[in-house]
Amino acid sequence: MAVTQGHGNPKWGRDEVLLALDLYLTLGDTIPGPSDNRVVALSEELRKLPIHADAKKNDRFRNAAGVAFKLQNIHQVATGKGLDNFSSTDKAVWEDFGHKPDLVRQLATQIRAQAGDASVAAEAATAEDDEEFSEGRVLTAAHKVRERSPALRRKVLKARRAIGPLVCECCARPPLTADASIAEAEFECHHKLPLSQTNATKTKASDVALLCASCHRLIHRLMQTRRGWASVEDLRAALCQAT
Template sequence: MAATQGHGNPNWTRDETILALNLYLSVGGQVPGPDDPKVIALSERLRALPVHREAVKRDTFRNPAGVAFKLQNIRQVATGSGLGNVSAMDRSTWEEFGGSPLLVQRMANAIADQVASGEAVEAEITAVADDEEFAEGRVLTALHRRRERVPKLRGLLITKRRAEGRLTCECCGAGPWSGHPEMALAGFEAHHVTPLAEYKPGAVTRLRDLALLCATCHRLIHRAINVERRWVFPAQLSEMLGMPS
């Protein structure tokens, strides 16, 4: 199946496709042309994403004509009429989000906000592997990972849970894996439970935004979010895997 590249441009990422889908849904399926101000604005937004630094040097990269073409691709997936040169990314993004315009708008706004705020770091985005990318795209996945890895927050969360008398994984219920005082807590990690579409630029992560998980369950919940293509909470993972909650 051919992809909408054009002039040697890279394939469209999930983030880019979400932004294009948001425009398509906002205009009610009436695809605007390359001279439309909304298409031009989207072209500029796509070129600002820190995901294709080399390609953005080319005038053909995500230019208004290419954006209008992508909107026609989405129209074909949505209605069955129009251009037939659509990609697997077009189809999967439509299948997952085509019926949820408000969610698409929140995701598109969150992606754009992260880029505008400077929180979207290219090295972190490109480090997200295919089997780690959430349905909301790599920009927000990378931000999620960064917020979870703040050492101070993990330490405060462990201290809080210990004071509450529930120093166990919130998925499987396991406690510290070692009786050694300096190693007992090494298996615990902080997981950010806020859905990606609700992230706000510059927002302070609070302890109530975090769940304490063992390292195994933390990897499992990230994998579940990737496989299920939806947000999964710790209690839902417990139910999925038949674990005691």
């Protein structure tokens, strides 16, 4: 099966396919051509999305013709009609979201909003492929930027210390050291619910769990392998199955 890359340009990312899917789900049976204003607008939007290095783009990067072709790719995945040249990402995004138009619209809205945040854009531009959630690189970056907020972390640690000793909310392990000056470094914040579900513009202390660094890494990997959200309870169950 051929993979659409666009004349030497980088492969389409999940963010880009989600934005194209958002347009596709509004079109009905007619797929517009490259001169359509909606296609031109999406082309301009994709060219600004901070998920590919500028050095990897050429003058034809995500041009209107390529966007119109991507809509045809999605149509083929959705209906089985047309040229068999869609990518594995097209297929995966359709399987994950193709029958959830309201969620697609919500994700597309959030991708557009978060892509304009300088901190999120910087994180998205340097993220590794194996760190990406099913919602795409931009929302993965937004998730991580918020979790790393020093102010949020201070609030969470203060709240947890007020009710007892610090422990990981997944594996229940206390700090490995009794040295209070470094013990807190073992713990990280993790959203209890995905940003796409809460739609919150700011993360509160009550929105996150306090996990040890190991469990935090594991829960992110679990979400990547599942191509969907995993709760702290999901990770706890997975750890029990492994023992």
